[in-house]
Amino acid sequence: xxxxxxxxxxxxxxTAHRAMLDVIxxxxxxxxTTRTEDGGPYRRKVPLFEExxxxxxxxxxxxxxxxxxxxxxxxxxxxxxxDPGHPDANEEGYVAYPNxxxxxxxxxxxxxxxxxxANLEVVESAKAMWEAATELLGR
Amino acid sequence: MFRDEVWMAGKMSAGxxxxxxxxxxxxxxxxxxxxxxxxxxxxEEALKAAIDEGxxxxxxxxxxxxxxxxxxxxxxxxxxxxSVIREIAGGDPYRLDGNTVDPEIEMAKLAETRxxxxxxxxxxxxxxxxxxxxxGGK
Numbered sequence: 001x002x003x004x005x006x007x008x009x010x011x012x013x014x015t016a017h018r019a020m021l022d023v024i025x026x027x028x029x030x031x032x033t034t035r036t037e038d039g040g041p042y043r044r045k046v047p048l049f050e051e052x053x054x055x056x057x058x059x060x061x062x063x064x065x066x067x068x069x070x071x072x073x074x075x076x077x078x079x080x081x082x083d084p085g086h087p088d089a090n091e092e093g094y095v096a097y098p099n100x101x102x103x104x105x106x107x108x109x110x111x112x113x114x115x116x117x118a119n120l121e122v123v124e125s126a127k128a129m130w131e132a133a134t135e136l137l138g139r
Numbered sequence: 140m141f142r143d144e145v146w147m148a149g150k151m152s153a154g155x156x157x158x159x160x161x162x163x164x165x166x167x168x169x170x171x172x173x174x175x176x177x178x179x180x181x182x183e184e185a186l187k188a189a190i191d192e193g194x195x196x197x198x199x200x201x202x203x204x205x206x207x208x209x210x211x212x213x214x215x216x217x218x219x220x221x222s223v224i225r226e227i228a229g230g231d232p233y234r235l236d237g238n239t240v241d242p243e244i245e246m247a248k249l250a251e252t253r254x255x256x257x258x259x260x261x262x263x264x265x266x267x268x269x270x271x272x273x274x275g276g277k
Contacts, residue, residue: 005161005164006157006160006161006164009161009164009165009168010164010167010168012168013164013167013168013169013170016168016171017171020171049169049171049172049173050172051169051172051175063165063178064165065164065165065168065169066168066169066171066172111171112171114242115167115170115171115242118167118170118242118245118246119164119167119168121167121246121249122163122164122167122168122249125160125249125250125252125253126160126164128253128257129157129160129253129256129257129260132256132257132260132261133153133256133260135260135261135264136260136263136264136267
């Protein structure tokens with residue numbers, strides 16, 4: 001039995017949800033960014049989670065937590081705000097703002113931090129369990 | 140010394156609980172993975188069947204005339220938890236992304252598994268203490 005596998009799995013969950021929080025904070029920081037390197041407003045980023053497969057004994061693959069496969073980009077159209085005085089306004093006077101919804105990001109942030117806490121709880125429980133197991137060695 | 144029913148059943152139970160804990164850890168790690176199906180480890184019934192089977196095959200089988208009697212014979216348990224573990228995946232998706240992990244259920248399972256495992260370990264360490272006493276150790 002691989003003693004620290006649950007810790008490994010929970011660790012992958014912690015890493016993935018920290019990455020999710022990174023992406024969310026990037027989205028929030030750029031909620032009003034109208035200029036980017038590729039031109040146009042900033043586009044909302046989305047972390048894509050996937051079940052992680054790790055190599056077990058005899059070359060067999062087994063699931064072992066989660067991994068952020070890639071950071072995708074939200075294709076939703078930008079938010080158009082009428083502001084003729086803005087340097088980035090188009091001919092009609094509209095400014096293209098990022099397709100970031102602050103409320104949605106806040107909700108996602110809560111989901112990410114709750115999931116992070118849940119994984120942390122797994123690590124705590126694993127510690128308590130192995131401590132109980134080492135009691136077999138005697139006090 | 141460690142081939143008796145209590146020890147073997149304890150070993151299997153602890154191993155199976157550790158596997159269940161692993162499944163819970165996996166479910167919680169994948170709480171935000173779209174389309175992920177929750178995993179569950181079931182073993183209680185198989186373990187009970189294995190113990191009963193061992194009892195039935197015991198050599199010095201005493202008559203058990205009441206269901207409250209404890210059968211005193213040894214079980215032929217192999218102590219390998221893999222023989223009683225069955226892993227199932229599935230569950231009803233209640234979220235739009237097809238994920239079937241319910242955080243409340245997983246947290247409850249986590250606490251339950253942790254307590255059962257700790258209790259099992261405490262029982263086994265008591266047994267070790269018993270043996271130590273009989274060996275004259277302190």
